[in-house]
Amino acid sequence: MDASTARAVLHYVLAGGCRIAVTGTAALDPSRGELVLLPAAARHRISPLPGLRAVSPPSTAAGGTGPADPADPLGPAVGIAALDGPGGPVRLLSLRTGYDPRAVRPLVAGLPRAVLLERRRVEAAPLLRDTLGLLAEPGRRPGPGDRLLVLRAFEAALALAAGPRPPGAAHPHPGIDRTVAAIETRYAEPWTVDTLAREAGMSRSSFTAAFREAVGTSPARHLTARRIREAARLLAETGLPQSAVPARVGYRSRVGFHLAFRTAYGTTPGEYRAAAPRRA
The missing domain is CATH 2.60.120 (Jelly Rolls)
Known part of the structure; x- marks a missing residue:
């Protein structure tokens, strides 16, 4: 590590x-x-x-019953x-x-x-x-x-923890729960702020404000972070051709995908994949 x-x-x-x-x-x-x-x-x-x-x-x-691996x-x-x-x-x-x-x-x-x-x-x-x-x-x-399963559990728990506040807290809205879950599991769909707002059953302006208050970032940035996180996993852990990764995570534009990936990771998708064995 x-x-x-x-x-x-x-x-x-x-x-x-x-x-x-x-x-x-x-x-x-x-x-x-x-x-x-x-x-x-x-x-x-x-x-x-x-x-x-x-x-x-x-x-x-x-x-098993053995101790943790010291390495x-x-x-x-x-x-x-x-x-x-x-x-x-x-x-x-x-x-x-x-x-x-x-x-x-x-x-x-x-x-x-x-x-x-x-x-x-x-x-x-x-x-x-x-x-x-x-x-x-x-x-x-x-x-x-096991490690891949645990990483999936962590990502799902993280999305849940960072999502809307539980009942009794300020400004809860079940529509935000649905939207966070949709982004987490259906990130490859052609979402826009308008379609996410419809998923939540809210107007665009109300949805954007409620989402930012609950999650701490805008819907678009949250969606981008989830897509790029999945792209990084595909690049590091699978043999999926690099050219197929953008579409798999919901990007129609390869240029847009490359820009978003470089912004998130400070490197290109190709460089990220090449470095994956060293990270592992």
Whole structure:
């Protein structure tokens, strides 16, 4: 992992409840079905509830019992751990991933060091819910695709965390939820601000203002960031011809794609692909 790669950690509670104490911020108490996202892998401790006996975050790979690989600063991509506490057994699915911070800067900016995603929000996000369910399957063995699955879970959780505020917060609007989900999963469609506003069921002006307030950036920039993030993944992780990448992520103009990619990553798509083995 090079210096340009950031780290993230996710903890998904499979059973029971626990306390996650994060350095520099208030502790969180997730229960079954809830997810805690640490977008910068902040230092933290995990304790069972109600007895707060602190333990280290689990680092055991799913299906195994060995320690983390010392050559890998993140540890295994997928880990499942059981904690014993007075309140009953606690089971956690812990995920670790690296990512390029430039690709998700608009989403990460402004997020706290730890974000709790309630069970109803996780269950309402099919991509995140299904990926977590797959990674937590009993008896599942670690595989070469784990890191890609974990990265997909992180991106889905990040989009959810950076999306509209939960009910009770200022200016919630379910249409923004739909739009954020559409951008995350249907980025290749020929979206415009007008069609995104229709997806949200709002006027263009109201939608643009509400989206910026909720997400922290404009709809167009959020869409561009998602498309370019997927393009970077295709270039680095697949053999898809470079000429086919723009259309795959929703660009009709190769020139426009190249300009957007260079703006996001400071390099051309070809140079990014050539450097991918070194990043890996």
